[in-house]
Amino acid sequence: MPLIPKPVEEWYKEFSKQEKIWIAIALAVAIILAATTLSWPLIDPKHEVPSSAREFNPTAYKEIANNFSSIYNGKLVPPNTDIYIAAQQYFWSISTLVLKKGVDYRFHLGSLDVIHGFTIVGNGTVYSIMVMPGMEYVFTMNFKNAGTYYVICSEYCGYGHGSMRMVIEVVA
Amino acid sequence: MNFKLEDRFSKIAIVFAFTVLAIGGMFGLLQLLTRTPYSPIQLSPDQYYLSLTAHGVLLAIVWTAFFIMGLAVFVISRELNINLNKYLLQGSLILSIVGVIMTTAAILSGTSNVLYTFYPPMNASALFYLGLTILILGTWIFAATIFLAFIRWKKATKSAIPIATFGVLTTLIIWLEATPGVAIEVIKDLIPMSLFNTPVDVLEARTYFWYFGHPLVYFWLLPAITLWYFFIPRLLNTKLYSERLPKVAFILFILFSTPVGIHHQFVDPGIANQYKFLQSVLTYLVTIPSFLTAFTLLATMEKSYRERGGKSLFGWIKELPWRDSVFAGIAFSMILFAFGGIGGIINASYTLNALVHNTTWIVGHFHLTVATAVTLTFMVSSYVLIPAIFNKAIIFKKLTVLQPYLWFIGMTIFSTAFHIAGLYGMPRRTADILYGGLAPSIWIELAQIAAIGGVILWVSGVIFIFNSGTSILKGAHVAMDAGSLFEKVNEKETILDRISVWVILAIIIIILAYVFPFLQIYSRGLSPAPPLPP
Ligand code: HEM
Ligand SMILES: [Cu+2]
Numbered sequence: 001m002p003l004i005p006k007p008v009e010e011w012y013k014e015f016s017k018q019e020k021i022w023i024a025i026a027l028a029v030a031i032i033l034a035a036t037t038l039s040w041p042l043i044d045p046k047h048e049v050p051s052s053a054r055e056f057n058p059t060a061y062k063e064i065a066n067n068f069s070s071i072y073n074g075k076l077v078p079p080n081t082d083i084y085i086a087a088q089q090y091f092w093s094i095s096t097l098v099l100k101k102g103v104d105y106r107f108h109l110g111s112l113d114v115i116h117g118f119t120i121v122g123n124g125t126v127y128s129i130m131v132m133p134g135m136e137y138v139f140t141m142n143f144k145n146a147g148t149y150y151v152i153c154s155e156y157c158g159y160g161h162g163s164m165r166m167v168i169e170v171v172a
Numbered sequence: 173m174n175f176k177l178e179d180r181f182s183k184i185a186i187v188f189a190f191t192v193l194a195i196g197g198m199f200g201l202l203q204l205l206t207r208t209p210y211s212p213i214q215l216s217p218d219q220y221y222l223s224l225t226a227h228g229v230l231l232a233i234v235w236t237a238f239f240i241m242g243l244a245v246f247v248i249s250r251e252l253n254i255n256l257n258k259y260l261l262q263g264s265l266i267l268s269i270v271g272v273i274m275t276t277a278a279i280l281s282g283t284s285n286v287l288y289t290f291y292p293p294m295n296a297s298a299l300f301y302l303g304l305t306i307l308i309l310g311t312w313i314f315a316a317t318i319f320l321a322f323i324r325w326k327k328a329t330k331s332a333i334p335i336a337t338f339g340v341l342t343t344l345i346i347w348l349e350a351t352p353g354v355a356i357e358v359i360k361d362l363i364p365m366s367l368f369n370t371p372v373d374v375l376e377a378r379t380y381f382w383y384f385g386h387p388l389v390y391f392w393l394l395p396a397i398t399l400w401y402f403f404i405p406r407l408l409n410t411k412l413y414s415e416r417l418p419k420v421a422f423i424l425f426i427l428f429s430t431p432v433g434i435h436h437q438f439v440d441p442g443i444a445n446q447y448k449f450l451q452s453v454l455t456y457l458v459t460i461p462s463f464l465t466a467f468t469l470l471a472t473m474e475k476s477y478r479e480r481g482g483k484s485l486f487g488w489i490k491e492l493p494w495r496d497s498v499f500a501g502i503a504f505s506m507i508l509f510a511f512g513g514i515g516g517i518i519n520a521s522y523t524l525n526a527l528v529h530n531t532t533w534i535v536g537h538f539h540l541t542v543a544t545a546v547t548l549t550f551m552v553s554s555y556v557l558i559p560a561i562f563n564k565a566i567i568f569k570k571l572t573v574l575q576p577y578l579w580f581i582g583m584t585i586f587s588t589a590f591h592i593a594g595l596y597g598m599p600r601r602t603a604d605i606l607y608g609g610l611a612p613s614i615w616i617e618l619a620q621i622a623a624i625g626g627v628i629l630w631v632s633g634v635i636f637i638f639n640s641g642t643s644i645l646k647g648a649h650v651a652m653d654a655g656s657l658f659e660k661v662n663e664k665e666t667i668l669d670r671i672s673v674w675v676i677l678a679i680i681i682i683i684l685a686y687v688f689p690f691l692q693i694y695s696r697g698l699s700p701a702p703p704l705p706p
């Protein structure tokens with residue numbers, strides 16, 4: 001049995017005018033939607049989705065993150081300092097991060113056990129990113145407004161999931 | 173022809189689905205009240221996650237799959253006027269039910285509170301994963317039963333595929349395209365993890381999961397769309413505006429519903445942006461068949477009004493049979509699905525996703541799609557299927573009209589509140605939204621509004637279960653020739669009816685979309701993480 005039946009006249013019937021118009025409209029809407037959201041990161045790379053990831057070793061990473069926390073917990077992180085945060089059932093390695101407004105900071109995120117979600121809420125901002133075991137997520141963030149932001153875990157990580165949070169103070 | 177065997181399958185599958193819906197809805201209410209600050213009912217975190225796992229698995233997977241199986245057998249046997257293989261049919265039903273019982277037992281025992289997405293390395297009891305595997309096996313045998321019968325019919329008649337059958341076949345094709353992903357994840361990674369503590373690479377497992385997870389939504393949706401195509405012209409005493417656009421839409425679903433799963437992983441590390449970008453583009457292509465569906469159905473409604481001599485531009489909307497429960501339920505499903513679709517465009521956006529990811533926006537979104545467009549359509553269709561399959565009359569006719577209205581009102585309130593709360597960052601999947609006092613007051617207010625909507629929704633569900641349950645048990649006998657619901661068309665087949673062509677094309681697109689992300693994952697080298705209980 002041939003895959004495509006013959007002769008051609010039998011299987012192709014002309015579409016009506018309305019059907020054609022509607023197919024064209026649907027196609028146009030899909031293209032416009034795709035073009036607007038997809039061109040966004042091209043115009044302004046800030047909107048690019050972060051995806052750079054590094055291999056990581058949980059024990060070594062834990063030490064780096066704890067080290068970072070012991071120096072900077074509750075103290076201003078100077079510009080050009082990399083930020084290391086580890087997630088673990090059910091806490092972040094640092095409880096209060098103090099950052100300067102308008103500065104590009106490089107964040108490193110990694111999980112020492114299961115999947116967690118790093119969600120920043122506050123001052124009209126909501127931003128979420130996954131924190132996965134086995135990988136170190138690296139991305140840049142710049143806080144435009146001073147104020148208090150909360151980081152809550154937004155991926156189910158166990159019974160204490162709802163209590164997993166930290167604070168980011170952004171100072172002028 | 174005698175359809176005793178087929179109807180018995182449908183009866184068991186549909187009664188099982190209703191039971192599961194009742195249990196799952198109960199858990200939904202408990203969750204909702206727990207999430208409402210100051211409500212008297214508060215589950216503890218372990219109870220809450222047990223409830224959420226049960227709600228997700230039972231409603232999103234079991235309720236939909238069993239209703240769909242019951243519907244599929246009914247449609248195929250009556251529309252094509254053929255019998256199905258008895259042993260395959262029984263075997264698939266037994267396996268599916270055994271699988272569900274195993275998984276449900278694992279959930280209720282409290283050892284598997286891993287939610288219906290069961291991301292590793294969080295570990296559940298092996299029974300949970302084994303049950304899922306057996307359920308999937310059952311559904312594969314089921315799909316084989318249907319396809320064998322279809323091929324027999326096709327060889328004998330060589331005619332065009334009628335539209336409801338086309339919808340059912342598309343649904344099963346998408347299921348067969350999608351489920352290998354989750355089967356690989358469960359068999360290769362999760363069962364060894366739960367039995368032998370084998371570590372699992374999280375990104376690899378998540379990619380297999382979402383390869384399945386996205387097309388799953390079309391598996392739910394397509395039977396609902398099929399029912400829309402089936403009921404709308406019959407309720408309005410007319411024919412579909414076009415018999416071809418629906419088929420074009422179904423084919424586009426076959427082609428583009430699977431190679432888009434990475435849009436659930438936009439904020440995952442370790443997948444290159446080009447691949448996220450490609451699957452984002454493919455995702456927008458899936459909007460096209462939705463538009464085609466909307467057009468065909470709205471044009472059919474307007475057509476029936478014009479055929480009756482209607483002149484005014486929008487008069488047809490008022491003239492629609494709003495007091496008919498089936499029509500009202502389907503119309504509400506379509507309206508809320510339109511909003512679900514608009515929200516979905518935002519979720520699928522490569523850049524806007526980070527704003528709504530894992531907030532209650534997402535919960536609001538899929539309660540419009542699967543919990544309304546699909547569930548409400550299945551509910552109101554039951555008001556016809558119960559007489560047609562069970563030969564029982566619906567006892568409380570007035571309640572059938574009230575029920576879709578209540579669902580619509582309740583869902584509109586619940587979903588709107590959750591969408592808005594999501595924009596304010598309210599997280600999903602938490603038992604306590606107060607966050608020890610950190611929660612902004614707007615979260616609390618919106619949670620309370622959502623609770624009002626959710627209770628209305630639940631009442632509508634209770635009415636449905638009560639009415640259909642008593643009708644099945646105690647309804648007056650009606651002799652209905654279900655075959656007469658379907659008209660016998662005998663048109664020549666066209667290229668649209670050559671399903672094998674479209675399946676081959678779909679497989680090519682799927683390979684193109686997934687081969688590179690998987691190459692990236694495997695060439696990076698896996699970094700498995702050891703399992704942990706929740
Ligand atoms: C009685 C009506 C219902 C109510 C009150 C209700 C309530 C809820 C609530 C409050 C959540 C969010 C919990 C959280 O994220 O912490 C939820 C999640 C969910 N609901 Fe419903 N729901 C109902 C019906 C349905 C139906 C009919 C379906 C599907 C057919 C459904 C599918 C889901 C799914 C898949 C989730 C996600 C579970 C997860 O995050 O793991 N719901 N529901
Ligand atoms: Cu968490």
Ligand SMILES: [Cu+2]
Nearest residue numbers: 385386435436
């Ligand atoms: Cu999706």
